[in-house]
Amino acid sequence: MSILLSLFLKLSAFSLVAFGGVNALLPVLFNLAVNQEHWIDVQTFSDYFAIAQAAPGPNFMTVTLIGWHIYGVIGALLATVAIAWPSSILIYFLQRFIRGMKNPLRKKTIQYAAAALAIGLVLSSAWEIALQINHSLAAYLLTIATIAITFFTRWHPLYLIAIGGALGVLGLI
Secondary structure (H helix, E strand, C coil), rough: HHHHHHHHHHHHHHHCCCCCHHHHHHHHHHHHHHHHHHCHHHHHHHHHHHHHHCCCCCCCCHHHHHHHHHHHHHHHHHHHHHHHHHHHHHHHHHHHHHHHCCCCCHHHHHHEEEHHHHHHHHHHHHHHHHHCCCCCCHHHHHHHHHHHHHHHHHCCHHHHHHHHHHHHHCCCC
């Protein structure tokens, strides 16, 4: 029972700083689930993240899958509620506060600041995850090439995923 309480409390705390969604917290979630608590291993974390990204629905499905792995259906439900309830309440009251503001410049400032925070956290998360999962020069080159192609072209991301998958199947990464 203490593992459920630990799961609930830790994920609830993460939820309060999850600007940009759970993807902004992936390195911290990875560290918690794999290194600190040893709930899952690196490969399982990667698999759950891939499933969550491929499946339709909210991007916090990674957390749901970790909860499921730890304690079955009860763990999945508890993890999902834990990651959702604090930030939902916080955003509800923040939105009410913003709507009540009379000064449109202040409203825009808060909205732009929140957007910048979310973007920064997601980019930081992507960088940390890349450092943790890239184990070869080829993997780093693929990461850099993917960033460059995304930034400088209008290629659909599925092409890049297919290229990465093909390189993995061929054993080049």
